[in-house]
Amino acid sequence: MIRIRSTALPAAVTVLLFVGACQDAPSSPRSRAEPAVVPAPDAQPSDVRTYSGRRADSVATAILATWARHGHPEYLAQRAASRKNLHLAPAAAARFVPASAPARVLDGDGSTGTYKDSPRIINHDEGFYFGSSSGGRSIQTLLNTSMSFVGDRGRIFANVTITGPGATIAQSETLADGAGDPLSCADIVFGNCGGSKFLEGSMVFSNAPYCDAHATGSATYTAQNTDLSLGSLVPLSPSGGSYSGLPATAVASINSNSPACSTQDNNGGTGVGTAGDGGDAPPLYPDPQPAPPAYPTAPVSFTCETVQWYYFGVLETEYQVCYAN
């Protein structure tokens, strides 16, 4: 029990006065939708942050929601459509799902061998969204990657170079590395989940060029089984001629062009590209060529919350959500 000794009724009255003063005026207008991103003068030129797992999803959704409020709802709609059939197990349930255990089978010679499903990457997706800074809005540049895979662990590594007038930003980073979230798991009690999992990572750039710019690079996806008995990332030994521990890898190219710079909006362009498809048409350079634009100075920091609801002391629901600071 926490007891806090007190003084004063006057203090409490003062508090009430302060609280009252802070109340919103009932008649004052309220902004219904404010940008998730606000300018921060202290943003560093090469500020890049990465987010993995459900935070990556939340951050990507937050940025695309900002785009939706500024005339491009199709980005968010496309993302929603591409994830329509993505059935992630609730986080609270996912934690009870055991890592895929090796199955013991009888070899032809009568001995038993230990096998796992070979790791494989079922599919992967990359989205590159140039940011924007014009008309009072500031939206960060986003690379969002995800994959569904079979294996004990997955890893997403991205290597991106963004080049634009007066600036080049190159970043290589692991966006996600872990067991992933189980997909379409119908039997979380016994872990008969088919072994497919989902992993996601986002890279957020603050001051990347966003008009007359070009992004190139690659995303490398890796799925791997591990030797659980050792509790580390040691591939399983070859067993029965099956090298189930060898990783599976997929590489996707990132190649995207931003729209041309515009002189009417502080040289800020807007646009989105799809990684791997060659991007949009090459930008048209105005004549005369504008001075290098002032790239976004938006902060890339997000505050992420892990929210847990307990019922009778048992974890009932857990989710993660991020908010732009």
Added chain:
Amino acid sequence: MSHIQHYRRAVCALVATACFISVPVVARAQAASLATVALVRELPDSTARATIIRTAAQTLVLLRERDADAATLASAMVSLYRSREHPVQSRDKKLVINLHGQRPLASLRPEERKVADQQLARLRSARVATIDGLGAARVTTVALEARKSSPR
């Protein structure tokens, strides 16, 4: 409700608390409009910057003693106000929010930072109490603005 409104309420709460030197209150049974802010040695989630625990009877904001600053306190209060859009009405329910990341210190306006610094200083010199499961901690009580429905 927007971030700015949450933030405004959080700052208002800090201002109010600056005057709220001490009030007779049993934290276990504190009203919903009060929150206990505590400086603890370690948070339940070692990777978190702050933890908010809400039950029907109590609201607890935990900050880690060694790295709590004005931005941490401000971020925690914003999260607390945001979370109040989800009332914890049943006595059997408990809401735990672990905060990862926070507002940049430089993003606080001077007056906001001043208030948060003052409140944090008050917290660092507050009396020590024992919190179940967490041990000794310095605690103060914060008055929260009444929860209002969001504009539609």
